[in-house]
Amino acid sequence: MSVFLQPGFWVFVLALAGIYGIFSLGLQIQYGVGGVMNFGHVGMMAISGYTIAVLVIKYQWSFWWAAFIGVALAALLGALLGLTTLRLSGDYFAIASIAFAEITRYWILNSDSVTGGTQGTLAIPSESGFSSYTTEPDVILTWIQDRLYPLIGDEASRDLAMVLVVWPFLFLFIWISSRLQQTSWARVLRATREDDDVPRSLGKNVFRFRLQTLIIGSVFGGIAGIFWALQFMLLAPEDFLRIVTFYGWMILILAGATRVKGLIFASIFFGFLYGATRFLDFWPLSLLSSPERAYLRVFLIGLVIVLLMLKRPQGFFGKREEMVLE
Amino acid sequence: MKKLIARTESISKNSSNEHILEVKDISVSFGGVQPVRGVSFGLTENSFTSIIGPNGAGKTSLFNLISGINKVDAGEIIFRGEALQDIHIHKIAQKGLVRTFQGAKVIRRLTVAENLMMAVQGNPGDNLRGFLNPRARSSFESKSREEAMRRLEQVGLTKFADEFAGILSGGQRKLLDLSRALMTKPSLLLLDEPFAGVNPTLVEKLLNVLEELRKDQEMTFLLIEHDLETVMRISDRVIVMAEGKIIADGLPNSIYESEVVIDAYLGSRRRGAK
Ligand SMILES: Nc1ncnc2c1ncn2[C@@H]1O[C@H](COP(=O)(O)OP(=O)(O)O)[C@@H](O)[C@H]1O
Ligand SMILES: [Mg+2]
Numbered sequence: 001m002s003v004f005l006q007p008g009f010w011v012f013v014l015a016l017a018g019i020y021g022i023f024s025l026g027l028q029i030q031y032g033v034g035g036v037m038n039f040g041h042v043g044m045m046a047i048s049g050y051t052i053a054v055l056v057i058k059y060q061w062s063f064w065w066a067a068f069i070g071v072a073l074a075a076l077l078g079a080l081l082g083l084t085t086l087r088l089s090g091d092y093f094a095i096a097s098i099a100f101a102e103i104t105r106y107w108i109l110n111s112d113s114v115t116g117g118t119q120g121t122l123a124i125p126s127e128s129g130f131s132s133y134t135t136e137p138d139v140i141l142t143w144i145q146d147r148l149y150p151l152i153g154d155e156a157s158r159d160l161a162m163v164l165v166v167w168p169f170l171f172l173f174i175w176i177s178s179r180l181q182q183t184s185w186a187r188v189l190r191a192t193r194e195d196d197d198v199p200r201s202l203g204k205n206v207f208r209f210r211l212q213t214l215i216i217g218s219v220f221g222g223i224a225g226i227f228w229a230l231q232f233m234l235l236a237p238e239d240f241l242r243i244v245t246f247y248g249w250m251i252l253i254l255a256g257a258t259r260v261k262g263l264i265f266a267s268i269f270f271g272f273l274y275g276a277t278r279f280l281d282f283w284p285l286s287l288l289s290s291p292e293r294a295y296l297r298v299f300l301i302g303l304v305i306v307l308l309m310l311k312r313p314q315g316f317f318g319k320r321e322e323m324v325l326e
Numbered sequence: 327m328k329k330l331i332a333r334t335e336s337i338s339k340n341s342s343n344e345h346i347l348e349v350k351d352i353s354v355s356f357g358g359v360q361p362v363r364g365v366s367f368g369l370t371e372n373s374f375t376s377i378i379g380p381n382g383a384g385k386t387s388l389f390n391l392i393s394g395i396n397k398v399d400a401g402e403i404i405f406r407g408e409a410l411q412d413i414h415i416h417k418i419a420q421k422g423l424v425r426t427f428q429g430a431k432v433i434r435r436l437t438v439a440e441n442l443m444m445a446v447q448g449n450p451g452d453n454l455r456g457f458l459n460p461r462a463r464s465s466f467e468s469k470s471r472e473e474a475m476r477r478l479e480q481v482g483l484t485k486f487a488d489e490f491a492g493i494l495s496g497g498q499r500k501l502l503d504l505s506r507a508l509m510t511k512p513s514l515l516l517l518d519e520p521f522a523g524v525n526p527t528l529v530e531k532l533l534n535v536l537e538e539l540r541k542d543q544e545m546t547f548l549l550i551e552h553d554l555e556t557v558m559r560i561s562d563r564v565i566v567m568a569e570g571k572i573i574a575d576g577l578p579n580s581i582y583e584s585e586v587v588i589d590a591y592l593g594s595r596r597r598g599a600k
Binding site: 179180183184185187188190191193194195197198199200201202203204205206212 | 393395414415416417419420424425427431432433434435436440443444445447449451452453454456457463466467470506510
């Protein structure tokens with residue numbers, strides 16, 4: 001249990017929380033505001049992360065341009081998903097969105113010559129034989145570490161530098177998102193959660209509003225992908241399984257889908273749960289193999305969601321009235 | 327009956343070029359049901375027309391067709407010279423043809439004021455481009471809010487302004503639905519039984535509001551209403567529907583006295599009233 005006393009553990013939790021926070025912010029604007037149930041959100045993160053790795057390693061692009069293109073492609077993927085399937089009813093869209101993310105992952109898995117296939121970005125063919133894509137941003141992370149070293153010594157880890165980079169962005173995006181949610185644009189979207197005919201009969205193009213929220217959410221997913229790529233320094237197809245989308249959903253449910261600030265708390269809680277379950281290796285859990293412990297993590301996280309739905313359907317910070325009005 | 331139809335034809339012939347709405351032989355069916363069967367009529371600009379008829383006559387279905395919520399199987403709907411039958415619902419509303427719902431659909435999880443503010447047309451904040459112009463957005467918002475408060479005052483819902491609309495009673499929802507439609511400043515307003523469950527004093531007041539709007543804003547109204555006294559008072563024309571068809575169409579008094587109508591509809595009502 002002593003791992004929980006180490007600062008390094010909490011720094012990792014915070015780094016993860018920051019990335020997942022940005023990721024969930026995308027789901028929040030899609031579902032919390034617009035009622036669009038996207039179960040393929042992980043696809044946006046995969047696209048942007050992989051775009052960076054491929055452009056930098058295979059084509060020697062600058063990281064920054066690659067990151068920009070990565071987010072643009074995530075937005076494009078969101079637009080494509082929306083244009084093809086958003087006219088379906090909510091349930092069908094949810095299913096279609098899972099398929100969309102799975103197709104993305106299969107494409108990554110099976111395009112060895114571009115993406116490195118099953119072996120991940122380490123296997124992306126590169127002229128120089130060099131398979132790292134973080135050289136440029138690492139300059140910044142190292143700079144931060146160097147500044148911190150005199151103060152805290154070995155605790156000045158790369159993870160800590162990541163926390164200091166990611167969290168200001170998380171706060172910035174939360175601020176932008178909450179501003180966006182005070183607009184009449186968001187008001188129309190909130191109306192569409194209940195009924196399409198009313199906003200339509202008042203002259204609102206419901207499809208356009210939904211498509212916009214889907215694209216904005218995808219941009220957040222894409223940005224989360226940049227930080228993910230930066231944090232883990234290599235990517236593999238199995239990083240982007242469906243479960244990642246549901247981790248995002250868990251954070252959203254914890255936060256209360258309609259409350260943007262609950263997201264911070266919920267992200268840290270998730271980061272802790274995720275980080276802590278890696279260390280569930282004391283007896284009797286030590287009898288389990290490590291993949292089995294990974295399942296245990298999913299099980300525990302699922303249990304938290306179920307308990308929460310029973311006890312506080314509005315999340316920690318949501319307003320109950322908004323859930324129960326008929 | 328013949329006399330009535332003849333009169334209608336002469337009305338529509340005289341004024342066909344001033345028609346704001348022209349419905350030509352429209353029909354729709356859902357599975358085996360055909361709620362609207364070959365309905366035709368025209369509405370003169372700035373007129374007030376009521377539709378009456380027994381439950382299930384197809385009145386609401388007719389509104390669903392005109393407002394674009396359902397699409398016609400056959401026929402044409404012309405609004406200000408433009409065919410509507412292949413146009414999206416929101417475009418129809420943007421052109422100034424707005425309707426209320428018989429079930430008074432309010433957005434339960436928006437506040438009462440938000441329900442109204444959502445309806446204002448041309449809001450720069452509805453557009454993501456407007457996000458970059460906070461000043462234009464907020465001045466539009468405060469104007470919308472003022473207007474919403476004025477409308478709420480009119481229907482006695484001021485104290486609910488910042489409550490979720492979900493807490494309103496059925497009658498109050500009707501008032502909100504009506505006020506919301508008015509917020510769009512429509513040129514043609516379709517009202518589907520807006521007064522059911524609303525107390526008579528307030529109905530009286532609302533009728534005056536509608537009459538004023540007709541005079542000052544030159545609005546045109548098409549009203550579905552069960553209460554004949556109300557219909558007789560406010561309408562300058564009455565259309566009677568039964569089984570998906572128009573069975574009579576003319577001036578209120580002539581409808582009131584028509585044998586066909588008495589048999590099909592009014593008779594049972596009048597007898598029932600006694
Ligand atoms: N979308 C629909 N699907 C199936 N039946 C419908 C639909 N809309 C209306 N109807 C049927 O059309 C008939 C007329 O209903 P309606 O237009 O509501 O009558 P009214 O408003 O005159 O009381 C009813 O029998 C109703 O069940
Ligand atoms: Mg009806």
